Amino acid sequence: MLVLAVDTATPAVTAGLVHLSPADDANARPVITTLAARVKVDARAHAEVLTPQILECLTEAGVAREDLDAVVVGIGPGPFTGLRVGMATAAAFADALDLPVYGVSSLDAIAADAAPEQREAGELLVVTDARRREVYWARYLNGERVAGPDVIRAAEVPADNAVAIAGSAAHVDFFDLPVLPSETPSPAGLVRVAADALVSGAPPEPLVPLYLRRPDAVENSFRTLDRSGA
Template sequence: MLVLAVDTSTPAVTAGVVRLDGDTPRSLATRITVNARAHAEVLTPHILECLAEAGHVPADLDAVVVGCGPGPFTGLRVGMATGAAFADALGIPVHGVCSLDAIASDAALCRDLLVVTDARRREVYWARYSAGVRVAGPEVSRPADLDPNPSVAVAGSAGHVDLFDLPVEPVETPSPAALVRVAAAALNSGADPEPLVPLYLRRPDAVEMADRKK
């Protein structure tokens, strides 16, 4: 199964073409640009570059997997809208996954793990995992209000993992292979995917004037 994977839940604009054999994903091509202001400009070129590098055309794709956050409003919706548009144009399913789950999937699965990413406003998005399974979150909190226990390691945003007195797993953003790994069961089942639901966890920074007056 040939899968396009995209994620824009963090400052990293990530795209990749992944071959899924059973439950095992294998990356054929990956593009990552770390620029919180470039999601809209570089995501589609990244996708086309990955397809060309992998020796495929869009019509070869069997499915799309999209990171649904949590993430800031503007960046997150770029990846979700782009992934959904590709899937709709090609008539293939699009599956959404929690982006923090993908980070955890690339970290040590046999440990109690805390995953944190930048939520801005001096806050973090976070979730806890035990043996690779999410047991708490995703939520948004101030780092000082987030008790890292019982986690024994932390992964995620380089600017925030050091705020916790835990060993650091060197996984900062969701990889295309991890996104597909998280979605593997749904992809292999052939069942209709659930609707894409963005995990904003709070209202966007920019609101319309009518909303400001409420």
């Protein structure tokens, strides 16, 4: 199965082509192979670079659009403007090619890239940049989310029993925890989160962005109304 994976929930613009094969053993995980990937860290360039990245990946892998079997997209949490670029692009590709599109948590995708031995060692904390001096966060145990997602100041994140951290390089140092080299959602991580649904052919849920707070433009409009007395 050939899967297009994209994510724009962080300052990184990510696109990739991933081959997914069912596991031979009922107790094993599906086999995930990244055929091509593009990652550009630029919080202001999501709209400009995502589609060219997708086309570059198709060319590098020697894959035609018609060869794709599914699309997976990170649904956040993330800032409004960047997040909607990835979701709209994924939905457009899926609609044009009559493909299922699966939305997954971007934090879950980062956690999925953690080393298997870490999953057995204890809780993993994942944080990404939420701007306004805040972070999006969630905690994981044995690969399953046990707390979050939420958005809060880094100093207020309940690390609790976490024994390691992954995510935004600009924020992991706020925590006195060993840092794993998984900063942003990878194409393989995104597909890994959706692997069971992809392999089983389960129908995807509707795409719903995970903002965790109102877009800035909406909040500003409320402030304007408040000042006017309306």
